[in-house]
Amino acid sequence: MEHWKTTIEAGNRCFSEGDWVRARELYLQALAEAQVMFGRWPDHNMAVAAFVISHHNLADLHLALGQPEEAAENLCASHERLLQTLADSQRPQALREIALHHSRRTYVELLQFISEHGAFPRTARLLGATQRHAWQGPTVKPAGHGRYYH
Numbered sequence: 001m002e003h004w005k006t007t008i009e010a011g012n013r014c015f016s017e018g019d020w021v022r023a024r025e026l027y028l029q030a031l032a033e034a035q036v037m038f039g040r041w042p043d044h045n046m047a048v049a050a051f052v053i054s055h056h057n058l059a060d061l062h063l064a065l066g067q068p069e070e071a072a073e074n075l076c077a078s079h080e081r082l083l084q085t086l087a088d089s090q091r092p093q094a095l096r097e098i099a100l101h102h103s104r105r106t107y108v109e110l111l112q113f114i115s116e117h118g119a120f121p122r123t124a125r126l127l128g129a130t131q132r133h134a135w136q137g138p139t140v141k142p143a144g145h146g147r148y149y150h
Contacts, residue, residue: 001037001041001046001047003033004030004033004034004037004050004054007026007029007033008026008030008053008054008057010026011023011025011027011029011030011057012057014026015057015060015064020061020064020065023061024058024061027054027057027058027061028058030050030053030057031051031055031058033050034047034050034051034053034054035051037050037051038050038051038081039085039091039092039095044092044094044095044098045098045101048082048085048095048098048099048102049102051078051081052078052082052102052105052106055074055075055077055078056074056075056078056109058074059071059072059074059075059113062074063117068118068120069120071113071117072113072117072120072122072123073122075106075109075110075113075123076110076122076123076126078106079103079106079107079109079110080126082099082100082103082106083099083103085099086099086100086103110123110127111127114127
């Protein structure tokens with residue numbers, strides 16, 4: 001997890017300095033590591049947060065580059081993975097609870113994004129699917145404390 005933190009922080013510095021190419025490389029590196037850690041790291045909250053943060057930082061980068069559809073793709077990928085985790089009864093209950101907790105935030109982030117940048121094909125498909133299945137509700141209890149992204 002320390003390597004992921006170092007990588008994401010370096011990406012954030014590059015982003016702040018306007019070094020978009022290096023920031024993208026570092027964010028992609030952090031995302032790859034977070035994808036491997038997802039569901040495997042002993043601290044499920046940190047693993048899920050790392051995954052979400054990596055996607056959201058890439059989305060911010062794409063917005064800074066004037067690429068809102070690519071930003072939408074990252075936001076959707078993050079939210080969709082959490083929904084898939086929630087639906088997977090083979091996953092540990094603790095991981096599913098954390099996924100539920102974070103999915104609430106990623107859902108709000110998607111709604112905020114759409115209100116500012118409009119809908120794109122993937123956001124429309126994903127949120128339409130979410131709303132169609134909302135009546136089923138998750139089968140896990142919400143997790144405890146909150147986390148801010150970025």
